[in-house]
Amino acid sequence: MGYRYFGSCRKFTKHVSVTNFHIVNFPFHSRSRQPCSFLHSTTSIGSPPSLRALHGHYFKKGSLQILNSANYLLTLYVKSSNLDHAHKLFDEITHKNTQTWTILISGFARAAGSSELVFSLFREMQADGACPNQYTLSSVLKCCSRENNIQFGKGIHAWILRNGVGGDVVLENSILDLYLKCKEFEYAESFFELMIEKDVVSWNIMIGAYLREGDVEKSLEMFRNFPNKDVVSWNTIIDGLIQCGYERLALEQLYCMVAHGTEFSPVTFSIALILVSSLSLVEVGRQLHGRVLTFGLNSDGYIRSSLVEMYGKCGRMDKASTILKDVPLNFLRKGNFGVTCKEPKARMVSWSSMVSGYVWNGKYEDGMKTFRSMVCELIVVDIRTVATIISACANAGILEFGKQIHAYIQKIGLRIDAYVGSSLIDMYSKSGSLDDALMIFEQIKEPNVVLWTSMISGCALHGQGKEAISLFEGMLNLGIIPNEVTFVGVLNACSHVGLIEEGCRYFRMMKDTYHINPEVEHYTSMVNLYGRAGHLIEAKNFIFENSISHFTSVWRSFLSSCRLHKNFNMGKSVSEMLLQSAPSDPDAYILLSNMCSSNHQWDEAAIVRSLMYQRGVKKQPGQSWVQLKDQIHSFTVGDRSHPQDKEIYSYLDSLIGRLKEIGYSLDAKLVMQDVEEEQGEVLISHHSEKLALVFSIINTSPRTPIRIMKNLRICNDCHNFFKYASQLLEREIIVRDTHRFHHFKQSSCSCGEYW
């Protein structure tokens, strides 16, 4: 498994490491009965055209005024998601009864974006003299809880109390859900306590609500103490744990579920597939796939989309593509309404997972092609799906593709909300175009904390510390409450430009004013802040005062600072700790070895390197890529596979010569001791970013900025090389490495020599 850029990961880090995770056979029960009986019980009713024929027939006979026939037809329209036709038929019915109103209201209540219609229908219903029953009320309540309309919901609750319709467990569950979704927890809890009859749904609602709030302990306790768990209870707890970031706990619960003898539902499969793909348990994923096929569940659109995502994340795009295209033939013919109404959504998700999958796997051209065929096949994407794709582009740093999607959004007239806005800002700033990011930021009408945070983090990434801070202050002035992610951005911004006092002040503000417990990112940023400024003793004290010496990223940052400030004694005394706590982290060895080399301790550097090889620790191969028109050109060190190979190498040689004339020198010691490369042959002159640079020079017009992405930190020599190149060629060179952007201009770099 190679390293990839994951949309869900923090910064440009590698995928979660699961090397110490045992792959075991998934303990499915062999005595499984029909796991998903409802798939077989779905009634098969005619397709929409035949419904319209039936409608015409009834209309001619005048039997639409016979309520039973009219209501029956109305039900058929609603069940087949033909809400427009249902509404027209509804208007034709002159004498409506409670059932007529209820069928239409519950139909619209299930659909998204029709809440206003539901509320007005409900008012008309009462004005018409029809009395709402429990079904009507639950439907309207569902609508309220989805739209967070507590006002209208409370009105209904009051109406229920006034009219004494209460006491029904289903209705009370709807009320409970409403208060929980609207975050009125105290009231909801006492309501739950006072419910005379609680069923499994009531418990599931409570457990799900605690998980949405991130209260894992409370929900787990409730879940464990509840004896009558059903499959939804398990699904709720497993999915909730995943959402809260407790993937392993979720997997544990999945195994418990099997041990408990609870059969999987289609939802379980869907959740389980996403879970195993985020843990990279490919083998378990394949077993699940087999199980899905055994049960004939591959016709479920949601399951197919989870399979596409799983294979995409495992790098098996071939498999993902097969699943995307192999829609079972019997599927559309079956006229299975339960499935059809979900199908467009599921198709959309599958296609977008496919696009993101290609991007994650570095197959950008395939990603773009897939996106284009998706548009050609008239698959409508919603705003949130687009956000996912843009986020994948952001992590890959593929500006051109991101721009195309941005253009597509504008073309189809999707309103750019805070969701898509944040992903666009992230995409533009991670692709090196901070100006475009700022432009988006200014366009968004309803900003939220995520939007501000993406802009702040974008500035931090480009070393624009002052701008990040003024944005942050502006956000506070608007009364937007920062969260832990916002502070990561602010602290990073401070550390990138050495604003120690401000950084310390914001760190205190985070703890004291906003009561946010610092996480490893905040601590690392603080250590970076002190270390970069040369306050190594403060950094070390900070590490011990906060008992954060078990975090490897903290030591990594500290070691970088030791190297920067040439404090070798300090560096060596901590590097052992780093090696101990992270014996399989290649960066630890490289940092230590580089530091020894810089201090002319060649023997020690060699020892560190051989230790690394002995322990089987492998450095991830360096890779740089640039985008030219529609194509991504990717290079590894000493790469000779590019069609323009000869041209690139001869230009590179002459460029090295010309740069040497203006002062560039290749540090011989660095060449000898360079451990960035493990191939034995020293190829520092042919590092991937140099190849990418030369390729761009050859293929683009003079003076246009060059943007290069790299999956590792840029090395000392390349950094130096690029500075001279920017001077000689009078071009701006923008390099994104794993930590930040470097803007090379007129022989200097925006990072101020610290990275």
Add this chain to the structure above:
DNA sequence: ATAGGGTTAG
């Protein structure tokens, strides 16, 4: 008729 399946920022 009530609960559960992909959703932006580190």
